[in-house]
Amino acid sequence: MGNSFSGIPDNSIVDSISAVYKLQMPDAIFEKLSAFIYREFGIKMPPVKKVMLQSRLQRRLRELQMNSYEQYCDFVFSKEGEAMELVHMIDVVTTNKTDFFREPAHFDFMQQVVLPEFVHKNKKNPLLKIWSAGCSSGEEVYTLAIVLSEFARNQQELDFSILGTDISSAILRKAFDAVYTESRVANIPMELKKRYFLRSRDREKPSVRVVPELRKKTHYARLNFMDENYDIRENFDVIFCRNVLIYFDRVTQQNVINRLCRSLKTGGYFFLGHSESITSMNVPLVQLKPTVFMKV
Ligand SMILES: C[S@@+](CC[C@H](N)C(=O)[O-])C[C@H]1O[C@@H](n2cnc3c(N)ncnc32)[C@H](O)[C@@H]1O
Structure with missing residues (x-):
């Protein structure tokens, strides 16, 4: 033995x-x-x-x-x-690195440009649809949910729905559960943490969970960007596809952006990560800021 x-x-x-x-x-x-x-x-x-x-x-x-x-x-x-x-x-x-409020200029742009314009143009049906493509463990999805909820709270009527997709089922499970360690949310302002997170009672392993009011406005699906057709039936006002395309070659990047754009409304906004670009690509986007685009 x-x-x-x-x-x-x-x-x-x-x-x-x-x-x-x-x-x-x-x-x-x-x-x-x-x-x-x-x-x-x-x-x-x-x-x-x-x-x-x-x-x-x-x-x-x-x-x-x-x-x-x-x-x-x-x-x-x-x-x-x-x-x-x-x-x-x-x-x-894959690298699942992500964070709450990662690349904060994008969320400022949402708050200052995209949301006021959207509510102005959609007074009768202010339901904003966003797709976080390559959402990892959900931090990007819930950051958007917080920014949108704050806008609705402080300014005007706005409802929203956010789809998160990723290739990894394990990471999507985490996004769906919406449970994070205290250290993951350490940099979120206290006021927002109190409003949008619940604390666990477990003192040994302190964690937080996104409140149900935000969770119910999100949904998740597994999607591989390599698929010829994305089985997505919604038409989105905004697509975030950040820090994913860097792993692909240029031809694959262009194909993926074109497939994503099929589900973006004309005049809708498209966000890339800080080190990604569409330079010399044949895609239906015009640049507004270095990593912010509009579908034409
Ligand atoms: C670095 S994370 C980016 C997360 C978030 N968008 C952000 O900027 O913080 C990249 C994500 O892309 C996903 N990914 C990688 N290859 C993919 C593919 N072929 N199809 C769909 N998702 C993919 C990974 O699983 C990972 O969660």
Whole structure:
């Protein structure tokens, strides 16, 4: 019998864990996996990313109790693996970095330009529809919900509905749950925190949850930007697609923007992340500010 009962891991487990740590991903396997990732998710994986992919996949190998990348690759390309592993692989290769009030100039623009114009033009039916495409764990969605609610509270009648989509089911679950650690909301002004978040009673793990009044104005769906057609039936006034396209090449970026624009009303607003642009792309957008556009 091994000695794991005493709290000291069995030697064979220690050996297999350290073997996985020492594993090198063969170049041929990296090429196969990176081509697959590009095809399925549109995400560029140049050779400089090999070390990153290797280290991020180590956990998957341990979880699947596999001891080589070849074995993992065979699994990914098998019928069973293709169905089961895709959802995990996307969490390995994507970056979900996000924040409340990230790139705040966009929310100022919403408050100062988009919202006053919208209520002025839609006095009879002031229902604003927004799509947060690549929404990660929901911080962008709830920041928008807070900004819109504040506008409605302080100024004029406005109702809204926000769709959040992402490729990762795990991250969408977090967005839907709307539970965040205290540190994630630390920079939100206290007045807004009191109005829009509920505190957990658990003192050990202090967390907050977005109030139901905001949550009920949001809905979520899984969507892969690589799909030829997005199964989205709504027509939006505003689309946020920030800090997602940087992972794609130019042709893919242009295709994605064109597909998103199919669901944007003429005269609707389109927001990109700070390091993204539409320079020399054939898309139905005119630039208003460096990362703010209008559909024409
Ligand atoms: C860095 S986060 C950006 C979150 C938010 N928009 C922001 O700016 O804070 C990028 C998100 O894009 C998603 N993503 C990556 N590839 C995608 C694809 N092919 N289709 C849909 N979403 C994708 C990732 O899962 C991730 O949650």
